[in-house]
Amino acid sequence: MFRTGKFSFALLILLIVVPGLCWGSVYWVGGVAGVASWWLLQVFSIVGVVSLCVSLGYFIVSLIKRKKVRMRWISIFILAIISTWPMCWLLGSLQIAYPADVNRVKPAVTVRLPVKETVLVGWGGDSIKTNYPHVVVPSERWAYDLLMKPAGMGSPNLSDYGIYGADVVAPAAGTIVEAYDDDRDHAPGTDEHESMAGNHIYIKLDETGTYLVIAHLMQNSIKVKAGDHVDEGALIAKAGNSGSSSEPHIHIHHQRQNPANTSLFLSEGLPLYFRDSTGNAMPIGGMRQEHGKDVPSGDSVTPL
Numbered sequence: 395m396f397r398t399g400k401f402s403f404a405l406l407i408l409l410i411v412v413p414g415l416c417w418g419s420v421y422w423v424g425g426v427a428g429v430a431s432w433w434l435l436q437v438f439s440i441v442g443v444v445s446l447c448v449s450l451g452y453f454i455v456s457l458i459k460r461k462k463v464r465m466r467w468i469s470i471f472i473l474a475i476i477s478t479w480p481m482c483w484l485l486g487s488l489q490i491a492y493p494a495d496v497n498r499v500k501p502a503v504t505v506r507l508p509v510k511e512t513v514l515v516g517w518g519g520d521s522i523k524t525n526y527p528h529v530v531v532p533s534e535r536w537a538y539d540l541l542m543k544p545a546g547m548g549s550p551n552l553s554d555y556g557i558y559g560a561d562v563v564a565p566a567a568g569t570i571v572e573a574y575d576d577d578r579d580h581a582p583g584t585d586e587h588e589s590m591a592g593n594h595i596y597i598k599l600d601e602t603g604t605y606l607v608i609a610h611l612m613q614n615s616i617k618v619k620a621g622d623h624v625d626e627g628a629l630i631a632k633a634g635n636s637g638s639s640s641e642p643h644i645h646i647h648h649q650r651q652n653p654a655n656t657s658l659f660l661s662e663g664l665p666l667y668f669r670d671s672t673g674n675a676m677p678i679g680g681m682r683q684e685h686g687k688d689v690p691s692g693d694s695v696t697p698l
Contacts, residue, residue, distance in 0.1 A: 402466050405445060409473035412438055421493055426651075426660050429532040432492060433659045435480045442477025449474055483530060491522045491529035494663070496536065496676075501602045502665035503648055504675065505565035506626060507697050508608060509633070513540040513557070515692035516643055519678035524692065528647070535663035537647030539679065545641065546681075546689040550581050552635055558612075558642040562631040564624040565606060565646070568597040572654040575616040577636040591645075592637020595630055596653050604664055607653050609645040610637050620654075672696045 416438070419431035449471040456463050482488040496502075507513060516539035519525045528537040542556030552558045575593040580586040593611040595618065598604075612634030618624060635642040648666040667675040672695060679692030 439481035445474035492532045504667040504669045512696040515677045515679040516690045517679040524678040533661035533663045540644040555642040557633045560633045564628045568599040570622045572596040579634045582641040590638045610639040
């Protein structure tokens with residue numbers, strides 16, 4: 395196989411063309427094409443891993459047989475390393491934020507906080523440092539995880555967390571396109587979720603026709619149903635700990651496509667800001683380590 399010039403040439407072209415088109419789509423095309431290309435890069439990383447193994451095998455055989463290493467295989471080896479990089483993202487290392495410019499992506503929306511009390515931003519903002527779990531996912535590029543004190547103490551009891559059971563209100567006027575609250579609230583720190591979003595509400599905004607996703611709500615607490623129109627500030631649910639959630643919090647993000655009928659892998663996240671509150675319109679989050687626990691260290695935001 396290693397002596398086959400056509401194979402090495404085809405592999406070289408593949409490692410140039412597919413990642414090149416994908417990165418070009420991510421940076422210069424954007425939109426759904428950019429989002430799909432971002433996920434394709436991660437799938438294609440499997441080809442990178444295989445190519446890396448094949449090129450290493452070629453080097454070993456060449457060394458054993460004392461043959462000259464061809465430049466083409468050196469190029470394949472380098473390109474395979476580059477193509478393998480997105481595999482690291484899936485493993486939680488060497489990650490970068492999905493490259494979308496917060497000042498250029500439109501439309502952005504500015505809404506009220508989804509609660510009437512002071513919140514602590516667990517994760518939020520534009521950078522991987524302040525919004526690590528979200529910015530790597532295009533649909534959640536500018537998502538927030540909102541907490542209330544006490545938070546981050548590692549207690550197994552739901553009632554120990556300040557936000558658990560807090561009233562959740564509509565951040566803006568719009569139409570409910572999906573409301574679901576059948577998932578149970580699981581104990582903090584466990585991985586017993588029944589779905590990723592857990593109990594959730596999707597709102598189509600009157601202002602822009604784009605969508606808000608509000609997730610991890612309390613079981614049997616949702617006050618609205620699909621088709622209802624809600625005014626800003628209307629009570630819609632209570633905060634819980636359903637879905638993929640390490641402790642009670644409210645997840646909220648803004649996206650272009652209807653989340654009720656569009657795949658996560660084809661959904662484009664949009665900027666989301668808060669008004670009528672103290673601090674930054676796009677508050678930032680973050681975590682610090684204390685005694686082996688992740689303690690929220692993000693902005694504290696209070697409704698005016």
